Amino acid sequence: MLKPDYQNMKFLFEPRSVAIVGASHSTKKIGYQVTQNVVTGGYRGRIYPINPQGGEILGVPVYKTIEDVEEDIDLACIVVPAKYVFESIKSCCAKNVKHSLIITSGFSEVGNTEEENEIREYANAHGMRIMGPNMFGLYFSSSALNATFSPPGIIPGGVAIITQSGALGLAMIGKTAVENMGLSSICSVGNKCDIDEADLLEYLVPHEDTKVILMYIEGVRNGERFIEALKKATKKKPVIVVKSGRSKRGAAAAASHTGSLAGADNVFDAIMKQCGVLRAESVQDAFTWCKYISNNPFPRGKETVIVTNGGGIGVLETDACEQYGVSLYDNAGKLKDVFSPVTPDFGSMKNPIDITGGAKSRHYDEALGAALKCKSIHSVLALYCETAVFDSEKLPEMVRRNYENYKKQGKPILFSLFGGQKMEEAVMTLSGENIPVYSNIKDSVSPLGAVYTYKNYLEAHADDMDDIAMDIDAINEIVDKARAEDRYFLLTHEAQHIMTIAGVPIPQTIITSSMAEAVKSAEAIGYPVVMKVVSKDIIHKSDAGGVAINLLNEKEVVDAYEAIMRNCKTNVPGALIEGIEVAEMVKAGTEIIAGAKIDPSFGPIIMVGLGGIYVEVMKDVAFRAYPLNRREVLSMISEIRSYPLLLGVRGEKTKDIDSLVDINLKLGAIVHQCRGISDIEVNPVVVYEQGKGAKAVDTRILLSREQRGDING
Numbered sequence: 001m002l003k004p005d006y007q008n009m010k011f012l013f014e015p016r017s018v019a020i021v022g023a024s025h026s027t028k029k030i031g032y033q034v035t036q037n038v039v040t041g042g043y044r045g046r047i048y049p050i051n052p053q054g055g056e057i058l059g060v061p062v063y064k065t066i067e068d069v070e071e072d073i074d075l076a077c078i079v080v081p082a083k084y085v086f087e088s089i090k091s092c093c094a095k096n097v098k099h100s101l102i103i104t105s106g107f108s109e110v111g112n113t114e115e116e117n118e119i120r121e122y123a124n125a126h127g128m129r130i131m132g133p134n135m136f137g138l139y140f141s142s143s144a145l146n147a148t149f150s151p152p153g154i155i156p157g158g159v160a161i162i163t164q165s166g167a168l169g170l171a172m173i174g175k176t177a178v179e180n181m182g183l184s185s186i187c188s189v190g191n192k193c194d195i196d197e198a199d200l201l202e203y204l205v206p207h208e209d210t211k212v213i214l215m216y217i218e219g220v221r222n223g224e225r226f227i228e229a230l231k232k233a234t235k236k237k238p239v240i241v242v243k244s245g246r247s248k249r250g251a252a253a254a255a256s257h258t259g260s261l262a263g264a265d266n267v268f269d270a271i272m273k274q275c276g277v278l279r280a281e282s283v284q285d286a287f288t289w290c291k292y293i294s295n296n297p298f299p300r301g302k303e304t305v306i307v308t309n310g311g312g313i314g315v316l317e318t319d320a321c322e323q324y325g326v327s328l329y330d331n332a333g334k335l336k337d338v339f340s341p342v343t344p345d346f347g348s349m350k351n352p353i354d355i356t357g358g359a360k361s362r363h364y365d366e367a368l369g370a371a372l373k374c375k376s377i378h379s380v381l382a383l384y385c386e387t388a389v390f391d392s393e394k395l396p397e398m399v400r401r402n403y404e405n406y407k408k409q410g411k412p413i414l415f416s417l418f419g420g421q422k423m424e425e426a427v428m429t430l431s432g433e434n435i436p437v438y439s440n441i442k443d444s445v446s447p448l449g450a451v452y453t454y455k456n457y458l459e460a461h462a463d464d465m466d467d468i469a470m471d472i473d474a475i476n477e478i479v480d481k482a483r484a485e486d487r488y489f490l491l492t493h494e495a496q497h498i499m500t501i502a503g504v505p506i507p508q509t510i511i512t513s514s515m516a517e518a519v520k521s522a523e524a525i526g527y528p529v530v531m532k533v534v535s536k537d538i539i540h541k542s543d544a545g546g547v548a549i550n551l552l553n554e555k556e557v558v559d560a561y562e563a564i565m566r567n568c569k570t571n572v573p574g575a576l577i578e579g580i581e582v583a584e585m586v587k588a589g590t591e592i593i594a595g596a597k598i599d600p601s602f603g604p605i606i607m608v609g610l611g612g613i614y615v616e617v618m619k620d621v622a623f624r625a626y627p628l629n630r631r632e633v634l635s636m637i638s639e640i641r642s643y644p645l646l647l648g649v650r651g652e653k654t655k656d657i658d659s660l661v662d663i664n665l666k667l668g669a670i671v672h673q674c675r676g677i678s679d680i681e682v683n684p685v686v687v688y689e690q691g692k693g694a695k696a697v698d699t700r701i702l703l704s705r706e707q708r709g710d711i712n713g
């Protein structure tokens with residue numbers, strides 16, 4: 001595949017010339033509609049419709065073949081039936097076309113993957129990038145290029161949309177027109193055989209007119225690159241994602257507990273948060289946020305004030321603020337200073353500011369004006385419940401006036417107007433003017449919540465990645481040995497050896513091959529000890545009677561040694577017993593599960609959760625993907641519901657969270673750096689009081705069944 005190249009992507013978004021291969025004379029055909037959009041959409045470059053019949057379409061001369069065009073062509077839109085696509089791509093390559101949008105369907109989405117791959121390989125080998133196939137085209141406001149078969153009349157603006165669903169994307173175009181939401185770009189990635197979301201983000205992020213990027217995603221391919229692109233993107237502008245397919249089937253197929261808990265959707269959700277991406281529940285929410293973000297200033301700080309004429313609606317708005325992470329200003333003294341001159345005696349100067357049901361438009365002007373002047377207030381939510389005393393004919397003007405005043409000062413204000421027919425009409429009109437006016441509480445708070453979530457992310461994140469050095473060759477040697485024995489799992493002592501190489505503290509353990517050695521080892525470790533059989537033929541050691549715990553003296557060790565040998569020979573006849581492991585009996589502490597695995601979409605991810613025997617029941621887990629640093633891991637740990645157990649409950653001391661962070665980072669680094677390992681799960685990691693460390697007690701490691709590339713590849 002060709003490496004992404006910003007300069008080259010310019011020819012996709014801002015081509016100097018466009019050919020439409022399959023430009024049709026028939027107005028009903030997609031080839032005609034694409035040509036019509038390019039010709040009538042304001043595109044200023046050269047246009048070459050291609051059709052064997054020649055002639056003219058919309059006054060533009062048609063060339064019989066692409067080879068007939070004498071000038072260079074930057075972009076070709078392919079709208080010929082699938083069986084002619086490869087041949088057309090070959091002609092485009094012969095003409096040194098830089099990009100092709102293949103709108104045609106009938107490739108990998110219907111099982112024709114082989115031809116799709118051949119097309120990509122051929123194009124890439126000739127220096128051409130492919131977008132699609134099976135997509136609706138691309139619109140870019142800066143070049144006024146509408147190479148799609150959407151209904152004409154896209155409104156230029158600040159929202160870029162990348163969608164995996166073509167049909168939904170086309171419908172979104174219609175909806176943007178209804179909502180008066182301007183687009184800087186819209187494209188569908190189709191089967192993304194070559195160009196994918198990461199390539200598109202790379203071009204759209206520096207694009208000045210693009211204020212916010214909305215992505216509709218169904219599945220992620222090449223997730224590590226996608227994460228990298230998202231992290232880069234969110235440093236510059238908000239990215240909103242709507243993802244469908246919250247299926248649990250992927251989780252069921254996973255090989256270890258880490259996998260089974262990593263139901264595809266919660267992993268996706270965690271990674272989006274980690275990348276600073278705002279995830280919207282619905283396309284409607286995403287539109288509301290995009291429209292708000294693309295038209296309004298960012299708040300300078302976190303303090304928000306609600307101004308209302310109704311107590312009840314104010315309380316509902318307060319609840320919504322808590323739900324969406326909007327922080328309400330509560331400096332009582334300051335609020336009184338600011339609002340007492342503009343609030344009746346029987347109103348409230350505690351946030352929400354209640355200017356009471358008797359308020360008229362001038363009372364709103366006064367209260368909103370006071371909030372605008374106050375530098376300690378950073379954003380305002382203005383609520384209005386329809387009343388008979390309000391001079392309702394002045395409502396739209398009051399909203400417009402205050403909105404403009406706030407916009408000039410760079411302070412966000414959002415309105416919620418609640419009531420009958422007149423209110424609904426006012427909302428429609430004002431919202432059509434791109435003023436943030438909503439008819440329900442949730443919609444007036446959620447866009448502000450999205451902005452604050454993004455702002456908090458920007459403030460909290462730097463992109464330092466903590467490198468963990470370890471002897472990867474030594475780990476690879478253990479993995480290679482297991483693979484030579486045709487195993488996809490490691491034996492306990494092999495997993496422990498890897499933990500030791502990575503510097504993960506484990507209980508002191510000695511593998512013994514005789515009773516005398518077992519006794520000597522127990523004494524060296526110190527009683528009490530645990531003994532376990534070592535055998536690759538015995539996976540479930542306890543079931544086979546191969547485990548004895550809390551052995552307090554030499555006699556108990558001798559008895560346990562004999563019992564383990566006897567039980568295992570009886571219960572698993574023919575098993576090769578390689579020895580008996582003698583280990584320190586770990587002291588009680590807080591039991592956590594920690595793991596790392598290769599996620600099929602996102603590459604290496606780590607997880608943490610409440611450990612021990614309740615892990616499956618509680619499903620109290622959090623995830624993160626690479627790149628990772630201590631702060632990110634700490635934020636993952638603090639997300640689990642059981643986090644208070646680590647902070648210490650009922651007078652307990654705080655646990656050694658730093659040691660747990662270390663273990664998480666090291667488990668992640670093993671999977672990230674050693675491409676032969678697919679899953680590590682440690683359950684439990686026993687975490688002691690602060691300063692006393694943590695121990696990885698039981699480690700299971702699975703090996704990759706698929707070839708994984710170089711970590712930089």
Ligand code: ACO
Binds near residue numbers: 030104135136
């Ligand atoms: N070079 C140039 N022109 C050619 C060539 C060629 N090699 N071969 C055929 N043509 C011309 C034809 O003469 C015809 O023009 P005409 O109408 O003037 O005669 C034109 O190309 C189109 O060819 P048709 O055979 O008429 O094909 P049709 O327009 O019916 O379908 C299409 C072509 C639209 C590409 C179809 O195969 C297809 O894939 N449709 C689905 C598209 C789609 O939905 N994509 C996903 C979008 S996203 C979503 O889900 C909405």
